[in-house]
Amino acid sequence: MRNSNMESNKAVSEEIYAELHRFLSLDDNGDCQIFTFILTNPFDHNYEEIKSRDFAYGNNKWRISLIKSEQHAHLYLSLVDATEGLNCSVDYTFSILHRDDYAKNETFEEKGCNFTKNVPRHGRRSFVSRDDIQHDGYLDENREFLVELQMRNAATHFECLIEMLPNPESTFPRYQSKYFPLGGFDWNVSVYPNGDCSEHEGRVMINLNRLTQFNHYCRVAYRITIGSEQSNKCYTTDVLDHTFDFSGEGRGFQLYDDLEKYMAGSCRLKLLVEVLNLAVTNQVKLYVFEEQAQKNQVYFTDLDKQTWCIESDVMRKNLRLKLWYIDQFRLPKNYARYFKWDVAVLGAAGQRKEAIDAPFSEYYTRRDDESNYEMIMDLAVKELADPEQRYFPDDGPLRLTVELELKVSHLLYKANYNKKDDVSRRQIYQMKKQLLGHDMSPPSVRPGSSRYTPDSQHDSADDSGRCSKFWMSSAASD
Numbered sequence: 001m002r003n004s005n006m007e008s009n010k011a012v013s014e015e016i017y018a019e020l021h022r023f024l025s026l027d028d029n030g031d032c033q034i035f036t037f038i039l040t041n042p043f044d045h046n047y048e049e050i051k052s053r054d055f056a057y058g059n060n061k062w063r064i065s066l067i068k069s070e071q072h073a074h075l076y077l078s079l080v081d082a083t084e085g086l087n088c089s090v091d092y093t094f095s096i097l098h099r100d101d102y103a104k105n106e107t108f109e110e111k112g113c114n115f116t117k118n119v120p121r122h123g124r125r126s127f128v129s130r131d132d133i134q135h136d137g138y139l140d141e142n143r144e145f146l147v148e149l150q151m152r153n154a155a156t157h158f159e160c161l162i163e164m165l166p167n168p169e170s171t172f173p174r175y176q177s178k179y180f181p182l183g184g185f186d187w188n189v190s191v192y193p194n195g196d197c198s199e200h201e202g203r204v205m206i207n208l209n210r211l212t213q214f215n216h217y218c219r220v221a222y223r224i225t226i227g228s229e230q231s232n233k234c235y236t237t238d239v240l241d242h243t244f245d246f247s248g249e250g251r252g253f254q255l256y257d258d259l260e261k262y263m264a265g266s267c268r269l270k271l272l273v274e275v276l277n278l279a280v281t282n283q284v285k286l287y288v289f290e291e292q293a294q295k296n297q298v299y300f301t302d303l304d305k306q307t308w309c310i311e312s313d314v315m316r317k318n319l320r321l322k323l324w325y326i327d328q329f330r331l332p333k334n335y336a337r338y339f340k341w342d343v344a345v346l347g348a349a350g351q352r353k354e355a356i357d358a359p360f361s362e363y364y365t366r367r368d369d370e371s372n373y374e375m376i377m378d379l380a381v382k383e384l385a386d387p388e389q390r391y392f393p394d395d396g397p398l399r400l401t402v403e404l405e406l407k408v409s410h411l412l413y414k415a416n417y418n419k420k421d422d423v424s425r426r427q428i429y430q431m432k433k434q435l436l437g438h439d440m441s442p443p444s445v446r447p448g449s450s451r452y453t454p455d456s457q458h459d460s461a462d463d464s465g466r467c468s469k470f471w472m473s474s475a476a477s478d
Contacts, residue, residue: 016040018052018064018147019413022421023338030091032152033057036424038413041143042068043130054080055410058154059183059278060088064147065121071130075108076123077149079115086180088115090154096128097146099137102427106132111153146423156182157274162191164267172196177271179211183278184303185218186211189271193259196252204255208273210248216303217403218244219279224253225272227262234262239276280406283346285399288312288319288384299326302406310402311372314381319345321355321402322372331366332411338363340408343375346401349390353379359407365416 022036035057039050051065061080066073075094091111098104108124115122132138138145160177174196177189192205206224221241227234235257242250263269280303287295296312307326312319321343331337340361345353355375362373384391384400392398 016045016047016050018050018066020052020055020410021146021413022424023408023410023412025340025408028152030152031058031154032150035149035151036097037064037147037149038144039066039147041133041139041145042066042073043134044143053411056408057151058088058090059156059275060154061181062151064149066147068130069126072126073128073130073133074123074125075127075147076121078121081181082115082117082120083180084117084178085158085160086117086156086182087159088154088156089113090115091152092122093148093150094123094127095148095150096133096138097148097423097427099140099423100426101137102430104137105427155274157272158182158187158189159270159272160189161268161270162189164191164193164263164269166267168193172201175269176209182275183218183280185213189224189273191259191269191271200254204257204259205252206255206271207252208242208250210244210250212248213303214246214248215301217246217281217283219277219281220244220250220275221277223274223276225274226255226259226269228270282308282404282406284310284402284404286310286312286402287398288314288400289398300404302409304409306409308404310404312400312402313374314384317380318356319377319379319381319384321375321377323375323404324372325364328364328367331364333366334414336363336365336412338408338410338412339406342405342407343377344403345377345379345391346403347389347391348393348401351389351391353377361408363412 018037018039020035021038022034024034026032026034035055037052042050049065049067052063054061054063056062063078063080065076065078067076068074075096077092077094079088089112091109092113093107093109095108096106098106106128108127110122113122128138133145158177158180162175162177164175165173172192172194175191175193179186179188181187188209188211190207190209192200192207195201195203196205196207206226208220208222208224210218219241221239223237223239225234225236235255237253240250240253242252244250259269282300282302284298284300286298290296297309298311299307299309301307309324309326311322311324313322314320323341323343325337325339328337338361340359342359343355345351347353355377358375360373360375383389391400
């Protein structure tokens with residue numbers, strides 16, 4: 001899942017990688033995310049395959065690979081760690097970007113593609129010819145080219161058959177499925193035909209269990225289907241929204257029905273778990289009104305084992321939280337790390353206060369001095385300090401619970417804005433020109449209007465300018 005485990009850069013690597021160069025999330029209903037990779041010309045060396053490092057999308061790990069034959073290059077998308085019973089459906093589009101003309105991009109699209117253990121890889125053979133890559137305007141002066149991957153509409157489910165004994169010896173027998181990986185954790189499903197304890201005796205209990213990484217909270221929205229839809233003997237739960245704590249156990253589901261009804265006269269029970277959303281969170285506790293001796297600071301690590309620090313500030317009207325990326329100085333040279341996160345305050349009486357303008361995102365490059373990211377919470381300090389609001393526990397220390405959810409983390413090669421970014425900017429301009437005509441400016445800002453400004457100023461406000469804002473500022477700072 002993580003580029004973060006990479007300790008060396010391209011210059012010292014023994015292999016040639018397809019380097020993740022740029023990332024963009026459209027934040028739309030299909031959760032469309034765009035990954036841009038830099039690849040070296042495969043016909044300039046003896047490697048038969050160029051692979052990317054693992055990257056995350058839709059709570060799964062993925063990898064792209066380019067395989068060459070004598071006259072063609074084949075491009076594939078693979079589901080990493082595909083296991084028995086796991087099925088991930090996704091729409092994806094590959095494009096090899098032409099340096100000068102977006103109409104000459106080589107593009108391939110596939111919708112509703114299912115990745116499984118038996119078929120973990122999809123793509124297209126003979127995607128582009130050797131002559132096209134080398135002579136048709138795809139390579140730059142470094143003999144490199146750009147491959148863009150769009151992914152959207154991911155849906156993941158796990159299906160299993162659980163063997164159950166007809167006459168178990170135990171009073172509370174437990175039957176388990178095989179494990180499956182999802183969201184950086186390993187999971188399985190367990191069934192208790194007679195309940196899991198004396199309190200639940202006689203009730204069918206079905207639990208989703210987290211088997212690894214017990215130092216983080218995890219919030220999962222999922223549905224369970226019991227039985228076979230083909231035999232019309234099945235039951236699908238409502239959406240279950242459960243939080244898995246350090247024990248790895250959620251609340252589970254109780255079936256108020258005869259389990260044998262869904263087993264079709266056999267000793268095997270068919271289960272299907274459909275995961276709708278998975279969020280990994282860090283819950284920390286802060287002494288918000290005790291700034292002496294830095295008691296209002298807490299350190300924690302994320303799933304990538306990156307260290308962070310969060311600090312409270314109650315000196316202004318609303319509560320503010322400051323976030324430091326402590327391991328920023330450990331980033332490999334020529335790389336940037338992109339993070340996207342959300343934050344909330346959890347009150348002892350069940351309140352949940354979100355941050356204003358959340359979610360947040362930031363690009364971090366290698367540097368020795370630490371900079372913080374300030375977040376303003378939708379919570380007045382006056383309300384927080386009011387004992388009747390009960391943001392703090394009645395007994396024990398007066399510490400405030402803060403929940404931070406890290407949504408996205410990617411390590412990007414060549415952090416600063418460079419000439420390869422001109423390819424995307426040029427293509428965006430060309431597409432806009434085709435859609436709007438040769439005059440790119442709206443009537444209110446055409447020459448002669450009081451709001452008219454030169455084209456260079458318009459460019460800084462269009463989509464390409466927003467996408468490139470960080471890269472230009474980073475280049476300036478360097």
